[in-house]
Amino acid sequence: MTNSLNLWLIPLVPFAGFLVNGLLGRRFPKALVTTVAWVATLIPFLQVLNIALHFSSLSLPYTENVGTWITAGSFHADFAFALDQLTLIMLLVVTGVGFLIHLYSAGYMAHEEGYWRFFAYLNLFMFFMLTLVLAENFLLMFVGWEGVGLASYLLIGFYFAKDSAANAGKKAFVVNRVGDFGFLLAMFLIIAHFGTLSFGRVFNQIAQHPEWQGGFLTAIALFLILGATGKSAQIPLYVWLPDAMEGPTPVSALIHAATMVTAGVYMVTRTHLIFDRSPFALTTLALIGAATALFAATIGLVQTDIKRVLAYSTVSQLGYMFLACGVAAYSSGIFHLLTHAFFKALLFLAAGSVIHALSGEQDMRVMGGLRKKIPITFWTMTMAVFAICGIPPFAGFFSKDEILYQAFISPNPIGKLVWFIGLFTAGLTAFYMFRLWYLTFFGESRAKEAAPDDHGHGHGHGVHESPWIMLGPLVILAILSVIGGWVGVPEALGGHAEITHFLSPVTQPAGEVAEGAHSQELLLAVVSVVVAGIGWFIAHLMYFVKPAIPEQLAAKVHGLYSLLLDKYRIDELYGAVIVTPVLLLSRYVLKGLFDTGVITGGTLALGYTAQGVGSLVQRVQSGNIRSYAGWLALGAAALLLLTYFGFGSHFTF
Structure with a gap:
């Protein structure tokens, strides 16, 4: 490797792709738009792979300072990028999965208007996410943090002519501003107490003062949690993510799997030295994660839109990652982030293939019997379903089991509680994912032979398999969903927990493994698999053996069923308590005060003033x-x- 890794090129190339397609794409043929977008994503991926191949020879952490960005008195912030073990994993996920989604998008979006605009937005999203990951300081991370919020607004609202899509984009943007306000307050406190926003300088000061416990560090951590709950869709700011499915399916895969929603988990892991000094903040983080995992899973039990089920599963799985960080098992959270990127991207892209086959249909109640009609989509999605449900030896089993085990052995007083919530949620996850599997692919076909929808999905030739430009990424992600967890096989199961050791310079895991821990971990793994198996069995009974049961059960517990179907009516609650009062205040009180008092009053005052001055000048300029x-x-x-x-x-x- 050369002395310089040119890290700045990794985000710059996607930005160049955004500029080319954004400014000139309207005039380009689709093939050229596609080529520009692919190349702008492939080059960073190849550069990251090259860094990974030579990673052992690097002196870490590695920093590249492009130049001084802001100087104000004693404070200064550099435009600098940094690389360590955590950064490398995130770069591989973002560029690798991101490139596969770009490939898939060429097939899925082939008949869309605004094709060039879509790929310009995708490249812009990649630019901001890579900036966030590579940032050497809080300020540059915040630029990427805000940027992915902007790009998500553009992508979620891609079908801006649809009110639902436009509203979903606005909702994502506004809700994330609440979390971003927390991030800003955290940065202000960091500047006040540390005099810098550089990760390295802040963490060095913390390391030099072991007496710093709680206090202002707790305040910083809590504000960072607020920021993370926005980006990573945790309670109470999760409400934007389920609506994000209004964007094209590749957007859902990109946002839910590999990029934006993982930003909060990455930020918490990156700043874990702050959280380690605040047991209260860690407990808060663990409780938010466990509550979100369970809450979202219960909503996913009854949803009928295939993408909405996957959206709530994303919220739930992110809860597991927060739970891991809350019990200080940061490497376990990143491990699940890695495997989740594989199987969740696959789930969304496979769902997109189903939607494509059914000419835009997303309601699972009118699906069924697709197993033989779209076999490649079926088998690849099956790999993802097994992975997210924690069935061994698929990827999700190892990462989810590691989180549950770390929660169980955590010295945190709530460790056993969040372990039980996580275990119960694992059973719910297996139920709603196999429910989706059976409703979509098994039983009698309920699919409509429809003409293409407004967005060009389907061609009026009946149910059909997707083209290989879409199936290729599915096959690759299916392989990763099977083997992706093998980098973290624990010693209790005959592995060496490679990813934990790899991340140890950054996450600083606990020391020696206690005697008898391996047998305990193995026992807990068996318990989690049994719980997942119970969830699968119940789904098999209700949606394959006796498909009349769900309707009968819904009639018996209609109130509970309606509550879950309406997502606990949280959106309606937010609308009544927050949105409506704010709109009334802005439309009638502030508008009346500002329009009547400031605009109208100011205009009249200016008019009378001008009239008076004119009258005076008229007397002076008399001509006499x-x-x-x-x-x-x-x-x-x-x-x-x-x-x-x-x-x-x-x-x-």
């Missing part, structure tokens, strides 16, 4: 020479008086 002489004499007398009484010394002519 004698009048002019009088005004001149009056002015001269005034100047003489000022000079006589000594006021002239205060004026300079």
Whole structure:
């Protein structure tokens, strides 16, 4: 490797792709738009692979300072990028999965208007996410943090002519501003107490002061949690993510799997030295994660839109990652982030293939019997379903089991509680994912032979398999969903926990493994698999053996069923408590005050002032020479008086 890794090129190339397609793409043929977008994503991926191949020879952490960005007194912030073990994993996920989604998008979006605009937005999203990951300081991370919020707004609202899509984009943007406000307050506190926003300098000061516990570090951590709950869709700011499915399916895969929603988990892991000094913040983080995992899973039990089920599963799985960070098992959280990127991207892209096959249909109640009609989509999605449900030896089993085990052995007083919530949620996850599997692919076909929808999905030729430009990424992600977890096989299961050791310089895991821990971990793994198996069995009974049961059960517990179907009516609650009062305040009180008091009043005041001045000037500019002489004499007398009484010394002519 050369002395410089040119890390700045990794985000710059996607930005160049955004500029080319954004400015000129309207005039380009689709093939050229596609080529630009692919190349702009492939080059960073190849560069990251090259860094990974030579990673062992690097002196870490590695920093590249492009130049001084802001200087204000003693404070300065550099435009600098940094690389360590955590950064490398995130770069591989973002560029690798991101490139596969770009490939898939060429097939899925082939018949869309605004094709060039879509790929320009995708490249812009990649630019901001890579900036976030590579940032050496909080300020540059915040630029990427805000940027992915902007790009998500553009992508979620891609079908801006649809009110639901436009509203979903606005909702994502506004809700994330709440979390971003927390991030800003955290940065202000960091500047106040550390005098810098550089990760390295902040963490060095913390390391040099072991007496710093709680206090201002807790305040910083809590504000960072607020920021993370926004980006990573945790309670109470999760409400934007389920609506994000209004964007094209590849957007859902990109946001839910590999990029934006993982930003909060990455940020918490990156700043874990702050959280380690605040047991209260860690407990808060663990409780938010466990509550979100369970809450979202219960909603996913009854949803009928295939993408909405996957959206709530994303919220739930992110809860697991927060739970891991809350019990200080940061490497376990990143491990699940890695495997989740594989199987969740696959789930969304496979769902997109199903939607494509059914000419835009997303309701699972009118699916069924697709197993033999779209076999490649079926088998690849099956790999993802097994992975997310934690069935061994698929990827999700190892990462989810590691989180549950770390929660169980955590010294945190709530460790056993969040372990039980996580275990129960694992059973719910297996149920709703196999429910999706059975409703979509098994039983009698309920699919409609429809013409293409408004967005061009389907071609009016009946149910059909997707083209290979879409199936290729599915196959690759299916392989990764099987083997992706093998980098973290624990010693209790015959592995060496490679990813934990790899991340140890960054996450600083606990020391020696206690005696008997391996047998305990193995027992807990068996318990989690049994719980997942129970969830699968119940789904098999209700949606394959006796498919009449769900309707009968829904009728018996109609109130609970309606509550879950309506997502606990949280959106309605937010609308009544927050949105409606704010709209009333802005539309009637502030609008009336500002429009009537400031705009109208100011306009009238300016008008009367101008009228008065005009009247005065009219008298002065009378056209009468004698009048002019009088005004001149009056002015001269005034100047003489000022000079006589000594006021002239205060004026300079």
